[in-house]
Amino acid sequence: MTNIRKVAELAGVSVATVSRALKSPDIVSPTTREKVLKAVDQAGYKPNLMAVQFRSQRTYNLVVLVPTIANTFFARVISGIQEAAQERGYGVLLCNTLGNEAMETQYASLVSTRQADGVIQLRAFNPFSEKAFPDGAVLPMINACEVLDDAPCPTVKLDNRAAAREATEHLISLGHRRIGMIKGPRRSPLTRDRQQGYQDALSAADIALDECLLCPGDFTPRSGYQSAETLIALAERPTAIFCESDEMAIGAISRIKEAGLRVPEDISVAGFDDIAFASYSDPPLTTIAQPAEAFGREAVAMLIEVLEGRQVDNLVLPYTLVSRASTATCRP
Amino acid sequence: MTNIRKVAELAGVSVATVSRALKSPDIVSPTTREKVLKAVDQAGYKPNLMAVQFRSQRTYNLVVLVPTIANTFFARVISGIQEAAQERGYGVLLCNTLGNEAMETQYASLVSTRQADGVIQLRAFNPFSEKAFPDGAVLPMINACEVLDDAPCPTVKLDNRAAAREATEHLISLGHRRIGMIKGPRRSPLTRDRQQGYQDALSAADIALDECLLCPGDFTPRSGYQSAETLIALAERPTAIFCESDEMAIGAISRIKEAGLRVPEDISVAGFDDIAFASYSDPPLTTIAQPAEAFGREAVAMLIEVLEGRQVDNLVLPYTLVSRASTATCRP
DNA sequence: GATGGTGATGTAACCGGTTACATTTGGCTT
DNA sequence: AAGCCAAATGTAACCGGTTACATCACCATC
Structure with missing residues (x-):
């Protein structure tokens, strides 16, 4: 394998000069630089970055x-x-x-x-x-x-709490008062913050929190699908669902439709993330866009x-x- | 930073022995091995993999x-x-x-x-x-x-040609004879193979190829959406569309519904890939599953x-x- | 007791760059 | 011509492991 010594030999200079010609061209004379570059080209030399990294740590x-x-x-x-x-x-x-x-x-x-x-x-x-x-x-x-x-x-x-609050307030502003929520993984701070935002919005609108409306999820479409099933089956069914991810929202919509219900006529659904598919879902998804x-x-x-x-x-x-x-x- | 020499010093042996104790424990005496391992632990030594890699190339x-x-x-x-x-x-x-x-x-x-x-x-x-x-x-x-x-x-x-043929034959077996196709990027061998499979199926069923039914795409939902628009607008509208990816199929379905048409009643749509969303699309997508x-x-x-x-x-x-x-x- | 073999360990070269320090060169000053 | 400085280049140590080879202790055999 061609290394810096071969190039040095070929150019008739020392390895230090080769190194300098490549790393700080301004400190070698134009003539030498020329010679070195020609030798580099001729030998097809590429520095062994493992050595460079090793040296520089x-x-x-x-x-x-x-x-x-x-x-x-x-x-x-x-x-x-x-x-x-x-x-x-x-x-x-x-x-x-x-x-x-x-x-x-x-x-x-x-x-x-x-x-x-x-x-x-x-x-x-x-x-x-x-x-x-x-x-x-x-x-x-x-x-x-x-x-x-x-x-x-x-x-x-992100300020997840504020974002979730805004999404929930959007639903409240549309007249919804019975709003389900499909959450993320149990231990995640994300889940907690978004749930707090959801509760903030409810409190501000004087809506009591109903624990039945909080469903577990894990951000996958499958979990959205399953939790939607639970929400639909409630005696007092929610008129809107806020999902902590678009993937879950898409799963939820799929289940809602399977039950013969319409989105948004029977149940509104909001997501979180604004993934590419959000615009192509049926209906296109209301969501919180993250950068x-x-x-x-x-x-x-x-x-x-x-x-x-x-x-x-x-x-x-x-x-x-x-x-x-x-x-x-x-x-x- | 702790290196092998520190460990050697600590254990009262040479660096070679440390190296051996770690790499081929069987060739050092149990007593020495013990000493070395203790020193390694005490020093919190982890070999610098950059050096290892550099050495072994x-x-x-x-x-x-x-x-x-x-x-x-x-x-x-x-x-x-x-x-x-x-x-x-x-x-x-x-x-x-x-x-x-x-x-x-x-x-x-x-x-x-x-x-x-x-x-x-x-x-x-x-x-x-x-x-x-x-x-x-x-x-x-x-x-x-x-x-x-x-x-x-x-x-x-994958045998893309055979797979595309099978997907197309599936549509033909359902009675479709006017089948649109939304293709992948122009220069891709994938696109070419799948188109060949599509044509194979048509030929086998004595269906003439209509160039108007071939639309360009780039595997994104957006391109599926756009090409579906073109296909819907045709004087003689296709009754089925085969898409070279699920993402395009989802885009296409979105456009078809926007036009007030139903899937699959008015137009059947088949995809390719079987991505996770394929099952949650409305309707769930017929597709070619790849491993x-x-x-x-x-x-x-x-x-x-x-x-x-x-x-x-x-x-x-x-x-x-x-x-x-x-x-x-x-x-x- | 000399010889040889074996297992355990130490010594030092090596991988391929970078760079501190040494040396050389050439121009300029006095 | 001697002295000095800066620029250009060379020399060799170094990074942290691995490993070929050298060394040594110890025991068995003749």
């Missing part, structure tokens, strides 16, 4: 821990990460962790073993062991999207700041309520 | 070139890749290339610069320059899903074979026609 790789890549919201976040990382010369080691903590810990240890410089964690879990990074040490990590309450690192998130790609881009920018030893503030990104045809005035 | 990273991560079919393929790679101790460098050849070439060069051992390419394009890997050299690559006709490496694919995760798993297995210098045969994976409610008997 920087890999320019970022680990991204994704709960599930099959969710189109995360797909967008990843697109943003990828794009920003590439612009800044970083590679992305993507890890589909399926929420498995052992796996997340294992991938995070790529940082301890110097295979990556930092971690972007898209789930509320600290994958670093206390041992590897004791309290007080600066973690080379950014926690985005679903963030820990006491995250040991900078975070990027998914921005989550990715910002997380990368922040992580690089951290890696370079600078201070970084937490970030809250804006959301928008997108009103489509799946929600309508309540007709009792 | 193997990175145990695989580059995966994905046309678009936002497509749920690819998301499943990637899950398969990830899973298989992890089992075998490989990391995955994921690259969302958006079909940009320059970007694919750039990422493939991670292999030339020794940042990765091999490439899994999910698109019909050879990202390796002739210069880096001259003709005849064994490319450390597997081409999966959408494969080049004259791929310079082993491939894993997406298997594509990923097999590609990894094959690539590792190649990397280890063994011969590998091309692979063709099986498909299944999944008949749901979006296709029905033609009622003229």
Whole structure:
């Protein structure tokens, strides 16, 4: 394999000169630079980046821990990460962790073993062991999207509580007072925040909370489908359902229709995320749009700041309520 | 940072002994091994994998070139890749290339610069320059899903022609004779093969090909939506549409309904891929199911074979026609 | 007691770059 | 002509492991 020594020999200079000609062209004479570049070309030389990284103790790789890549919201976040990382010369080691903590810990240890410089964690879990990074040490990590309450690192998130409140208020403003909610995974801060927003809206409108209207879910269409079944079967059926993800909303709509009910005439449905399919669902989905790609881009920018030893503030990104045809005035 | 020398000092042995105690425990005496392991634990030592890789000239990273991560079919393929790679101790460098050849070439060069051992390419394009890997050299690559006709490496694919033929025959068997088709990107071998399958089925049933019924698309819901518009507007409207992807089928259904037509009563729609949403669309989508995760798993297995210098045969994976409610008997 | 073999361990070269420091070259000043 | 400085280039240490080879202790055999 052609290495820097071969090139040096070919150009009739020392390895140091070759290295300099490539890395800081301005400190070698034009003549020498010319010679070196010709030799590089002739030998088809490409620096062995493993050696470069080894020497500099920087890999320019970022680990991204994704709960599930099959969710189109995360797909967008990843697109943003990828794009920003590439612009800044970083590679992305993507890890589909399926929420498995052992796996997340294992991938995070790529940082301890110097295979990556930092971690972007898209789930509320600290994958670093206390041992590897004791309290007080600066973690080379950014926690985005679903963030820990006491995250040991900078975070990027949405004001989920306010967003959920806005979605619920939208339903209330359409005259709904019996509003079901299909939640996310039990332990997620996301679930808790969005439920609080939902309750905030109810309280503000003097609607009592009915626990029966709160259904569990896990962000998949299947769980939306199942919980909709429960809600429909209630003696006092809700006239609207707020889902914590579009995927669940689509599943819910599917079940509602199967029951012979119409959306939005019989039941209004609102989602969260604004995935691509939201516009193509029947009816098109009212939802909270998140700047998914921005989550990715910002997380990368922040992580690089951290890696370079600078201070970084937490970030809250804006959301928008997108009103489509799946929600309508309540007709009792 | 704790390195092997610190551990050696702590254990009162040489670095070679530490290395051996960790890599081949059987060739050091139990007493020494014990001492070393204790020192390792005490120092919180983790080998610097960059150094290990640098020494062994193997990175145990695989580059995966994905046309678009936002497509749920690819998301499943990637899950398969990830899973298989992890089992075998490989990391995955994921690259969302958006079909940009320059970007694919750039990422493939991670292999030339020794940042990765091999490439899994999910698109019909050879990202390796002739210069880096001259003709005849064994490319450390597997081409999966959408494969080049004259791929310079082993491939894993579906018999797209047969699958498309089966889908079309399904429509014909329901009495349809005027069948539209929404195609994939123009230059893709996938598009060509599936169109051939479509034509095979028509010929076998003595149905003349009508060019007006062939519409362009790019696998996104939006393109399905637009092409459906064209098909609906035809003087002699088709009674069925075969889409080369579920995402386009979902877009098409959305447009058909907007026009006040019903699926499948007025127009039957069949898709391709069997993505998760296919079951939750209204009506649930008849489609060709691909073993997406298997594509990923097999590609990894094959690539590792190649990397280890063994011969590998091309692979063709099986498909299944999944008949749901979006296709029905033609009622003229 | 000399010889040889074996198992355990140490020594140091090596991977391929980067870079601190040393050396050389050439122009300019005095 | 001697002295000095800056620019250009060379030399070699270094990053942290792995491993070929050397060494040593110990025991068995002749």
